[in-house]
Amino acid sequence: MKTLIDCKKTCKVKVVKLNAPRDLKQRLISFGIMRESIIEVLEHAPAKSTIEVKVGKMRIALRAQEAELIEVEEI
Structure with a gap:
């Protein structure tokens, strides 16, 4: 299954499962990150240590370890 950290910039995905x-x-x-919510990937840090995402109107920075626990599917 694809996780949030695997997504490229500007990718929009739907959350399938939280393995946290x-x-x-x-x-x-x-933060609004739950099953069926839509997330847009805005930016990756140069070393992919963090990822900036948009959920609704909120921008959130997640650690790579946290993003790896969020299973997603592209929409």
């Missing part, structure tokens, strides 16, 4: 521990999952949900 309970605390991280709750934090992601509070």
Whole structure:
């Protein structure tokens, strides 16, 4: 399955599953990152250590380790 870190810049995806521990999952949900939500990838850091995404009108920076736990499918 494809994860959020695999997506290129300007890619739009739908969240399929969150494979995160309970605390991280709750934090992601509070940002609007949950099953069926639409995410747009805005930017990758040069070393791909972080990824900037847009969920709704909010911009969020995620660590690569966090983005690897979010399964997505392209739309």
